[in-house]
Amino acid sequence: xICLTFDIEERFHSHLTPDDAPRRWRARDRIAALLDCxxxxxxxxxxxxxxxxxxxxxxxxxRMATAGFEVASHSHTHPxxxxxxxxxxxEDIARSKRxxxxxxxxxxxxxxxxxxxxxxxxxWLWDHLLELRFEYDSSLFPFRTHLYGSFRxxxxxxxxxxxxxxxxxxxxxxxxxxxxxxxxFYFRLYPAWVTRWLVERDLRSGKAPIAYFxxxxxxxxxxxLESGPLNRFIGTWASGxxxxxxxxxxxxxxxxxxxxxxxxxxDVAEYRRADPPRDGER
Numbered sequence: 001x002i003c004l005t006f007d008i009e010e011r012f013h014s015h016l017t018p019d020d021a022p023r024r025w026r027a028r029d030r031i032a033a034l035l036d037c038x039x040x041x042x043x044x045x046x047x048x049x050x051x052x053x054x055x056x057x058x059x060x061x062x063r064m065a066t067a068g069f070e071v072a073s074h075s076h077t078h079p080x081x082x083x084x085x086x087x088x089x090x091e092d093i094a095r096s097k098r099x100x101x102x103x104x105x106x107x108x109x110x111x112x113x114x115x116x117x118x119x120x121x122x123x124w125l126w127d128h129l130l131e132l133r134f135e136y137d138s139s140l141f142p143f144r145t146h147l148y149g150s151f152r153x154x155x156x157x158x159x160x161x162x163x164x165x166x167x168x169x170x171x172x173x174x175x176x177x178x179x180x181x182x183x184x185f186y187f188r189l190y191p192a193w194v195t196r197w198l199v200e201r202d203l204r205s206g207k208a209p210i211a212y213f214x215x216x217x218x219x220x221x222x223x224x225l226e227s228g229p230l231n232r233f234i235g236t237w238a239s240g241x242x243x244x245x246x247x248x249x250x251x252x253x254x255x256x257x258x259x260x261x262x263x264x265x266x267d268v269a270e271y272r273r274a275d276p277p278r279d280g281e282r
Contacts, residue, residue: 001208001264002199003167004045004255005138005183006034007112011216011223013050013078015115015147016231024223027053027215031060034215035067043250045069046258048112048138051076051096058103065104070257072110073097073134080117081125090128097132109259113139116148116169126160136165136262138210143171143180146230151178156207157265165262170209172198183212188238192245199253208261211249218242 008031012021038045047064049071054061064071075081076096081089093111100108111134118125118139129137137160141149155178157167170182180186181198199209216222220240226232 001261002203002253002255003208003210003258003261004038004043004250005112005169005210005212005258006045006047007074007212007214008047008049008053009074009078009114009214009216010050010053011219011225011235013053013114014214014216014226014235015080015117016227016235017225018227021225022223025056026219026223028057028060030215030218031057034218035060035063035069037247037250038069039067041250043254044256044260046072046110048072048074048110049096049100050074050078050114051092051099054096054099054103061100061103065106070110070259071100071104071106071108072112072258073100073108074112075114078114080115081113081122082117082119086124090124093128094132097134107133109135109262111137111139113137116141119150120153120160126164130161130164134164136167136258138167138169138258140166140168141171141180142168143178165265167210167258167262169212170198170202172202182210184214184217185234185237187211187213187245188217188242192248195245195249196252210258210261211255213242213246218246 010025010027012023047069073096076092079089079092097108111129116139140153142153142155143149144151155171155173157165160166172179172181181195202209222236222239224232224236226235
């Protein structure tokens with residue numbers, strides 16, 4: 001199984017941009033085009049939606065649900081979860097779930113932290129997700145960058161708590177080397193043949209690749225709101241080629257929603273479990 005996911009947010013939500021970046025709402029047409037592309041091909045997918053975007057484009061969120069796509073939570077205002085105000089973050093997550101359930105008329109099972117900003121040691125977050133009746137999380141990136149992740153995060157699904165499964169994005173293990181390839185910047189950076197090779201290597205090993213994209217990955221005329229040359233490179237590199245490469249990908253593989261994958265794991269007796277993180281380690 002190969003899973004397709006989207007983090008449905010505007011470019012100004014990205015933490016590659018400064019806090020005072022202009023709030024330009026431009027993603028509507030790209031979200032609609034993605035839905036058209038997937039519906040034409042009969043491809044399944046999960047949409048992790050920012051709640052305030054759902055309030056702005058409610059018809060698109062209803063369309064996702066009506067078409068049979070999974071709608072999941074990506075918070076309400078896209079705050080970093082490693083900020084000190086945990087109470088505010090908890091209220092933000094709860095609000096997003098209420099908004100999305102009101103719009104879709106169904107239960108929201110999945111959560112993904114903004115900018116992968118969760119840590120395995122965030123007991124408050126996992127307890128809160130269980131209280132809100134989330135059934136899985138997809139936030140713990142198994143690769144370290146200047147914004148997120150840890151090399152100690154496992155690359156395969158595992159339990160965070162009884163009743164709460166972690167399904168990480170795709171990072172291929174090549175001996176001691178970890179290569180992230182699931183989507184976003186990495187998808188835009190690599191030639192298409194490299195992505196295919198990594199996908200098929202993981203499939204041969206019995207691992208389900210988890211792809212992820214943002215609407216701004218498909219922006220052919222980006223606003224370039226990112227702060228600094230590194231963040232601008234990460235946020236805009238080769239975005240003009242994304243549509244072509246993406247269509248090749250969905251024409252080649254039978255993608256499914258992340259919740260479909262979770263359901264196949266429900267009857268597995270043992271999951272890979274994470275070792276507790278060391279003190280001070282992400």
